[in-house]
Amino acid sequence: MSLIVQKFGGSSVSDAEGIKRVARRIVDTKSAGHDVVVVVSAMGDTTDELLDLANQLTDEAPAREMDMLLSAGERISMALLAMAIDGLGAKASSFTGSQAGMMTDAIHGKARVIEVSPQRVRRAIDRGYVAIVAGFQGMSKESNDITTMGRGGSDTTAVALAAALGADVCEIYTDVDGIYTADPRVVPAARKIDTISSEEMLEMAASGAKILHLRCVEYARRFGVPLHVRSSFSTNEGTWVLPSPDDQIKIQEGEPLEQPIISGVAHDRSEAKVTVIGVPDIPGKAAQIFRVIAGANANIDMIVQNISTAGSGRTDISFTLPMVDGKHVQEALRAEQDEIGFEDISYNENVGKLSLIGAGMRSNPGVSSMFFEALHQAGVNVDMISTSEIRISIVTDANKLDAAVLAIHAAFDLDVEDEATVYGGTGR
């Protein structure tokens, strides 16, 4: 008997039929002899509908009230799911974020989990109940106010609960059957990945792969929680995201697989590029700029500082950041323009980022040259570059991005013969 945490997203519970299907799946897992804790998101379009109502009332809703509003969505879906499970003859009890002990910091809209005290969830399991927990929401430890963790936060709820409860696995249900070597909408020959290390998954998520929320993978890695990303429409195995090779042995009941050199190619169109032009080339100026950006609560991604033109005493600093932060970061910088002493800001949303990820890069020095050669042959200009031990990323023109992804996927031999089936079971 295992303790399994199952997370279902909003598209899985968008109507009564969906809720019944999910309930059946949960009851099947319970009937197989497992303890089950479920994390559920708000039904389908609920969040958008609530946001729409809010927009009709005010241009800038207070963040505390926005969290109060949005947290109602999970309250509805979790209670309905508990009813559906009850209707199938099993017992279920639903818990809000605060009832489940999800304590967060006080940053409304993007709160971080700081403590999980799931005593009520544990008691429900011990009494033979399926515990259903609201995803995406918690309670500020400081103010006792309701907080939300931002879109995708339900994944984090699931992993945090799995860690706190010592669950054997955290299953993330989605409408695709696992993680692919690239986005199958861009690369039809993309291949489902059977297992991937959480280290690589972290780089994939950070690089724009949409299936898993970055913080969820971080959390899973830190607390050693095995993730199983799988389809809610089939019972096929999906992709296992494993914190260590030991887990790989445990899961596969055999020898760890030979680690492939490259795990996959990720891309991201959600970022913009900002260039701060004519920054005085004296110590402390870059720090000053990034202090302003941090003050605007924006996460910047890649950073490039150009070499100072001889004699000018000035340099340019470029960075990428989520488009949604573009406006207020520019405003924050302009407010300090005199203080910092830069000349201008340029802002470009027509950029795309491509990342190649693979733990095997560490011991394969030829990867970079093959990477840039493939881009060159595909006619892709590279605008910015950043690397980690297991990742190479570049920024290019948005309209060149698909061609770049296809070229890299092919160059590293990731293509399969038959095209991937995104919906429904492909088997392994």
Add this chain to the structure above:
Amino acid sequence: MSLIVQKFGGSSVSDAEGIKRVARRIVDTKSAGHDVVVVVSAMGDTTDELLDLANQLTDEAPAREMDMLLSAGERISMALLAMAIDGLGAKASSFTGSQAGMMTDAIHGKARVIEVSPQRVRRAIDRGYVAIVAGFQGMSKESNDITTMGRGGSDTTAVALAAALGADVCEIYTDVDGIYTADPRVVPAARKIDTISSEEMLEMAASGAKILHLRCVEYARRFGVPLHVRSSFSTNEGTWVLPSPDDQIKIQEGEPLEQPIISGVAHDRSEAKVTVIGVPDIPGKAAQIFRVIAGANANIDMIVQNISTAGSGRTDISFTLPMVDGKHVQEALRAEQDEIGFEDISYNENVGKLSLIGAGMRSNPGVSSMFFEALHQAGVNVDMISTSEIRISIVTDANKLDAAVLAIHAAFDLDVEDEATVYGGTGR
């Protein structure tokens, strides 16, 4: 400066326009220098929509989960209302039932308030905020689960908060401009009541008058909270429900009015009549029957025990109860039929109750005879009778009820010349 509790029902906040209108009204009260605490119900049809979803999933939803589900409705309306107030430049903070310290017993679906600890609400007021509290919901003191107080429970929330905070008045906003001497849909000549004692209002509410929830009036009376029932569509004075004559002086800034003999006529079509036939006429049998009914958690209203037919050794016991309880009370009784020894049950939903209410009855012995004479002249047969010091009620055929209400309203000189305007302001 006063502390005013304002309660707005679901029809007042059914869409963005309604929410804005209510927000404007609240801000106006705040701007006039008062502290304001608002209690709000779920938006328009939200509750029905949630119930509909639940019905699609299971025939009998667990009561705990039903409360979890329904409590989401106020969470949405209160957060939106806080945003709308913020949009008008005032400050507002919303609180769930549990955050507002509404502690209840553990009877899901019809929980009773057992303690109110509104420290967070008080702090919000002290900081200059409008505090917005979810109506209808609380938290079980025993289990920490979310509870709801049944339809109309938001009125009770408002009064309980007003009492706990020592508010000067609890304003109940509705779509009519006050309490009428009879339902204007039945009696077009019904008159708006300016002031009524909470004792009489209690009898009115218990007798089927729909405007105020019975428990709300009980609570207001017990804790001495003046209620002001008024229209959310006008600024006219509505009906004051006053716990004592002292309040009447205070409110009207003058002498207490001469109390009219009769306050109004109430009617109720929501009850059914049950007759337990052939009950052995021996001590303890009635107690046995009412123990079974209490065990089924039903509130019975009027009771009549027929005189035992000479020599039969058996008697009939009739009572009225809410139709919704009809089925399971009959089942509960039938389950004990052998034990109790009665012969049969008859059940009739085609009945109506009429009540005449007035504190002046006490000192006017002619009221009963005038009452029954008027019914007689209108050709209304009386099936059951019950009385209190300030009320006479009868049960008759449902199809005779309107005629009976009109006859009694006219006989006691309650009619006005011009017909009542239900929507919009009639002035006083």
